[in-house]
Amino acid sequence: xxxxxxxxxxxxxGLSRRHAGLPLDAGARAxxxxxxxxxxxIIPRVLAGCVQFxxxxxxxxxxxxxxxxxxLNRRKPPGPNPLLRPWLAAPLNLFPLCAAAGLLATAPGAxxxxxxxxxxxxxxxxxxxxxxxxxGGGILQLDGVYYWFGEDRSATNAPSHRCVACYxxxxxxxxxxxxQVVRLADPEHLGRRWxxxxxxxxxxxxxxxxVMYAHIDGRGGYQFASVAxxxxxxxxxxxxxxxxxxPLGHESRDLGQFVDDDxxxxxxxxxxxxxxxxxxxxxxxxxxxxxxxxxxxHLEGGALVHYQGLYYVVGSALTGWSPNPNKYATAKSLAGPxxxxxxxxxxxxHTYGSQSTMLWKVTGAKTTTVIFMGDIWKPQTQWDSRYLWxxxxxxxxxxxxxxxxxxxxxxxxxxVGFDAN
Numbered sequence: 228x229x230x231x232x233x234x235x236x237x238x239x240x241g242l243s244r245r246h247a248g249l250p251l252d253a254g255a256r257a258x259x260x261x262x263x264x265x266x267x268x269i270i271p272r273v274l275a276g277c278v279q280f281x282x283x284x285x286x287x288x289x290x291x292x293x294x295x296x297x298x299l300n301r302r303k304p305p306g307p308n309p310l311l312r313p314w315l316a317a318p319l320n321l322f323p324l325c326a327a328a329g330l331l332a333t334a335p336g337a338x339x340x341x342x343x344x345x346x347x348x349x350x351x352x353x354x355x356x357x358x359x360x361x362x363g364g365g366i367l368q369l370d371g372v373y374y375w376f377g378e379d380r381s382a383t384n385a386p387s388h389r390c391v392a393c394y395x396x397x398x399x400x401x402x403x404x405x406x407q408v409v410r411l412a413d414p415e416h417l418g419r420r421w422x423x424x425x426x427x428x429x430x431x432x433x434x435x436x437x438v439m440y441a442h443i444d445g446r447g448g449y450q451f452a453s454v455a456x457x458x459x460x461x462x463x464x465x466x467x468x469x470x471x472x473x474p475l476g477h478e479s480r481d482l483g484q485f486v487d488d489d490x491x492x493x494x495x496x497x498x499x500x501x502x503x504x505x506x507x508x509x510x511x512x513x514x515x516x517x518x519x520x521x522x523x524x525h526l527e528g529g530a531l532v533h534y535q536g537l538y539y540v541v542g543s544a545l546t547g548w549s550p551n552p553n554k555y556a557t558a559k560s561l562a563g564p565x566x567x568x569x570x571x572x573x574x575x576x577h578t579y580g581s582q583s584t585m586l587w588k589v590t591g592a593k594t595t596t597v598i599f600m601g602d603i604w605k606p607q608t609q610w611d612s613r614y615l616w617x618x619x620x621x622x623x624x625x626x627x628x629x630x631x632x633x634x635x636x637x638x639x640x641x642x643v644g645f646d647a648n
Contacts, residue, residue, distance in 0.1 A: 347631035389423035405463035417445025427484035481527035495529035532586035581615035591641020
């Protein structure tokens with residue numbers, strides 16, 4: 228491609244003679260110096276383009292043409308760097324340079340593809356290069372952007388405060404840190420070891436408010452067993468603590484969120500004496516309106532999805548930080564009846580070391596993919612806890628979590644691919 232742009236300069240003639248094994252004539256030797264300076268002037272632009280490409284920038288075709296002509300028509304610099312003179316004195320072979328430039332041109336695409344690979348269990352960096360802090364979290368989609376909220380367990384947080392972080396993405400793989408949306412000191416005098424866990428955010432289309440629910444607890448262990456409610460006017464602003472309460476008078480520990488296909492919003496919460504409950508939120512989302520169902524199984528980490536006419540619910544046994552075999556059940560209605568609970572993965576693998584937090588459905592133009600979102604807890608180094616996200620095998624009343632491995636997702640089509648590396 229480059230050779231075609233140099234035909235008018237006579238450079239191609241010199242190049243052809245060199246590769247035919249013929250000696251260079253005077254004109255070709257002069258052209259060699261001109262070609263060298265032009266190549267050296269182009270390389271910085273190629274490198275700059277690589278960086279722009281890796282960061283998502285895409286210059287227009289007109290801008291690309293303008294950049295090429297500007298580089299090719301630039302006047303010869305005063306002289307080469309002394310360190311390069313021995314190299315430049317040798318007969319010039321453009322093919323290695325062209326090949327290198329070709330590699331550089333494709334490197335950003337390869338880099339971008341690498342960034343789109345989701346690697347379960349690996350450190351997941353945000354745009355700053357820091358590990359994502361969104362443990363026990365949930366997803367909110369708004370205007371084509373996914374927002375991931377979760378517990379920020381950074382070691383640098385103030386010991387007296389509990390924090391929630393927010394990240395944004397358009398592809399569910401690359402995440403940009405937006406804000407630490409909650410930095411809260413103990414609001415209910417719960418004691419030094421009080422907890423704020425599993426934050427979930429809903430957007431209320433009527434009030435235009437963002438409403439966050441979280442498990443709040445303390446006072447001699449998990450005895451407070453309540454939900455905390457926060458509100459905000461913007462998705463990634465400072466969420467304001469409103470109050471805490473026990474939904475419908477019941478204990479509430481681990482909680483999950485679910486928004487049905489009709490837009491109705493539900494809270495899933497563990498009521499330890501009885502099992503776990505599915506309850507519908509009020510019109511403004513600030514309280515729980517009514518109970519839909521009580522499932523008598525003693526499970527936490529509840530997550531729901533509606534797929535091809537069936538509801539699938541997933542939960543984790545009450546084993547604290549230790550992983551266990553997560554299980555699932557199905558029903559045609561949220562009110563039940565629900566099927567018996569079955570293993571989500573080989574029981575001896577303990578859900579591959581993870582615990583459920585959410586099921587997220589990506590409805591694309593070609594297919595629908597359901598993602599299992601799980602946490603790999605590290606209780607001694609909580610800031611280093613990891614994530615296990617994997618596409619589920621789901622349909623016909625069956626659900627299966629396959630062995631974790633690197634994968635990719637095209638959110639526009641809903642298609643999943645698996646990385647060979």
